[in-house]
Amino acid sequence: MGYDIERFVGYVNEGLLCSICRDVLESPLQAPCEHAFCTSCIHGWLVHHHNCPEDRQILDISTLRPLFRYMRNDLNRLQIRCKNREHGCEMVCSLESIDRHERECEYSQIPCSNAGCPVQVERRNLEAHLTVCEYRSRECPNGCGYTILCADDAQHNCIAELRTELELLRSKMVCRVEEVRHEIESRLDSQRRHMVQKESLLQNEIEELKCQVSRLTSDVRSLMAAQRQHRQELEQAELEKREFMELLKNLQMENRSGAGDGTNRKPGSSRPLARLESIKRKPREVTII
């Protein structure tokens, strides 16, 4: 929507009016056919139409351009009255600077700055309103640290306020303590579970090691037994060897003495040979480790 033409002082060129709202252009855009419109007016029109509202030529939103510079200058130089004229503002200024004025105009209606206050006042009257506003507040003069609305001034009780606050803090603290305890317990629990697991693993390893030790012990024991037997066998063999040597010596001596006459043979002379035979026949025990 454009600016009401009644607000302007002096002549306004027909070319600076919006073809849609017939007011003076506000944030203008221009179609390729050179017709100009307020941005909000032409955007609203193009929702349901696809042409220029003035001459019905086909028009697409993407072809809209800013106004020619000379027209923009003409527009900006127009003299306009403040929108708060009916409230007493006598300001007349260029269209270019009217927004800035109206933002700061002493006759503009503004909301009271106190939170919750529904009152709207002219900017120039705000200060007077604030001194009587029901929503004005101040820090408690007794030093409890609360900000109190002046309307509640009589009901304010420092002790009651502080007690409520204390209760709130206490319940918050209890909650926090509970949380921390829960957290610690769950952490301990998981550590305990971990330890139990570890312990059972170690137990298994110990059992395994025990088995290995007992296997090794029995191996050592059988090795020792084998060694003992081996030694006995060696001793036996040594003994037999000595006996054998003895016999051999005897035989040689007999042969030498009986070489003269083959008839002079003692009946007991066959004994060493028999003994030799028995040694030969005796099976050898072999221990394989």
Ligand SMILES: [Zn+2]
């Ligand atoms: Zn318009």
Ligand SMILES: [Zn+2]
């Ligand atoms: Zn047109």
Ligand SMILES: [Zn+2]
């Ligand atoms: Zn004003």
Ligand SMILES: [Zn+2]
């Ligand atoms: Zn107020």
Ligand SMILES: [Zn+2]
């Ligand atoms: Zn207080």
